[in-house]
Amino acid sequence: RKEGFRYFMEKEIYEQPQVLADILTGRLRDEAVTLDEFPSAWLANFSSVTLCACGTSYHAALAGSYLLERLARVPAKVEIASEFRYRDPVLDPRGLFVVISQSGETADTLEALKLAKAQGLATLALCNVDNSSMVREASQTLLLRAGIEKGVASTKAFSAQVMTLWLLALYWAQSRDTLDTARRVEEIAAMRRTLDVVRVQKPVHERLHRLSKRYLHGHGFFFIGRDLFYPLALEGALKLKEISYLHAEGYPAGEMKHGPIALADAELFTIALMARSTLYDKIKSNVEELSARDATIIAISTEDFELADDLIRIRAFEHPMLEFFEMLVVVQLLAMEIAIRLGNDVDMPRNLAKSVTVE
Numbered sequence: 001r002k003e004g005f006r007y008f009m010e011k012e013i014y015e016q017p018q019v020l021a022d023i024l025t026g027r028l029r030d031e032a033v034t035l036d037e038f039p040s041a042w043l044a045n046f047s048s049v050t051l052c053a054c055g056t057s058y059h060a061a062l063a064g065s066y067l068l069e070r071l072a073r074v075p076a077k078v079e080i081a082s083e084f085r086y087r088d089p090v091l092d093p094r095g096l097f098v099v100i101s102q103s104g105e106t107a108d109t110l111e112a113l114k115l116a117k118a119q120g121l122a123t124l125a126l127c128n129v130d131n132s133s134m135v136r137e138a139s140q141t142l143l144l145r146a147g148i149e150k151g152v153a154s155t156k157a158f159s160a161q162v163m164t165l166w167l168l169a170l171y172w173a174q175s176r177d178t179l180d181t182a183r184r185v186e187e188i189a190a191m192r193r194t195l196d197v198v199r200v201q202k203p204v205h206e207r208l209h210r211l212s213k214r215y216l217h218g219h220g221f222f223f224i225g226r227d228l229f230y231p232l233a234l235e236g237a238l239k240l241k242e243i244s245y246l247h248a249e250g251y252p253a254g255e256m257k258h259g260p261i262a263l264a265d266a267e268l269f270t271i272a273l274m275a276r277s278t279l280y281d282k283i284k285s286n287v288e289e290l291s292a293r294d295a296t297i298i299a300i301s302t303e304d305f306e307l308a309d310d311l312i313r314i315r316a317f318e319h320p321m322l323e324f325f326e327m328l329v330v331v332q333l334l335a336m337e338i339a340i341r342l343g344n345d346v347d348m349p350r351n352l353a354k355s356v357t358v359e
């Protein structure tokens with residue numbers, strides 16, 4: 001039941017605080033995280049990690065790779081399952097192979113898991129469905145605790161994946177002793193604060209609803225970001241294209257000048273994820289270059305930015321992951337509002353299925 005929401009997608013966006021609360025339940029101490037599923041010593045055995053997934057889950061994997069390298073200092077690779085499985089890949093025999101999947105049934109991801117297992121690697125599945133094929137196949141499992149996700153466009157499962165990967169990165173960091181106590185305390189405090197951060201603020205939702213009517217046409221959207229905000233840019237663009245059927249691309253902001261800037265004109269809508277916490281001056285100069293070529297700039301930022309055609313102001317947070325979750329809700333709602341204005345059924349977008357069990 002939609003419980004007063006227009007669509008399941010909307011309900012699921014609004015459920016994210018509860019999902020994150022459920023994920024953190026029983027797992028946070030003052031200075032450490034604990035996962036009952038396996039001891040942190042198990043992680044200390046691995047010399048690298050490969051994260052493999054499709055679609056939105058791939059974007060979570062990419063964000064996870066930044067967290068795992070930064071916090072646990074473990075070499076992390078990210079693979080698109082449909083490419084990985086036919087590439088005859090060279091695997092690190094001492095590495096951990098992680099699959100990420102809401103359904104646990106995506107054909108390419110499942111086959112990638114079987115391939116890694118056949119080569120003797122230890123495997124871990126991050127899945128939302130507890131009796132799924134991947135859960136049965138993998139040696140270890142972390143369930144996502146997101147509850148049933150009905151919207152074809154994944155929202156709360158993505159938040160759950162990113163949060164679970166953040167927990168895993170911190171747990172792994174503990175086993176390798178790569179962070180001092182003060183830093184661990186900081187990460188845990190930030191995790192606790194995410195529950196508030198993802199709570200939809202009515203004025204922000206209303207603003208995005210009003211803003212959406214300006215962006216129904218044009219010849220495309222570029223979502224740009226740097227560092228952790230690059231996977232978020234990919235996710236924002238995927239959300240928009242899935243349900244609005246408008247062309248949207250996610251791009252690392254620093255790459256725009258290597259080609260895509262040729263497209264810049266007033267009809268190119270650039271959604272700039274301008275994180276104060278992360279390389280702010282760098283993305284600012286990337287956006288200035290686009291603006292100088294007449295691109296229309298929609299900036300998501302805590303700061304005033306005079307070149308923005310529209311500024312979506314967000315709250316200021318020191319921690320990059322708080323900015324990440326704050327911006328995530330904005331891009332989810334923006335995609336949904338644009339698609340609803342275009343008259344689309346955002347829960348059942350054309351040509352898409354909730355679970356892709358054929359390759």
Ligand code: M6R
Pocket residue numbers: 054055056057100101102103104105106109152153154155242352354355356
């Ligand atoms: O169930 P999975 O997480 O393995 O599904 C992977 C993709 O098919 C899925 O994320 C897809 O991209 C969604 N429609 C995204 O909103």
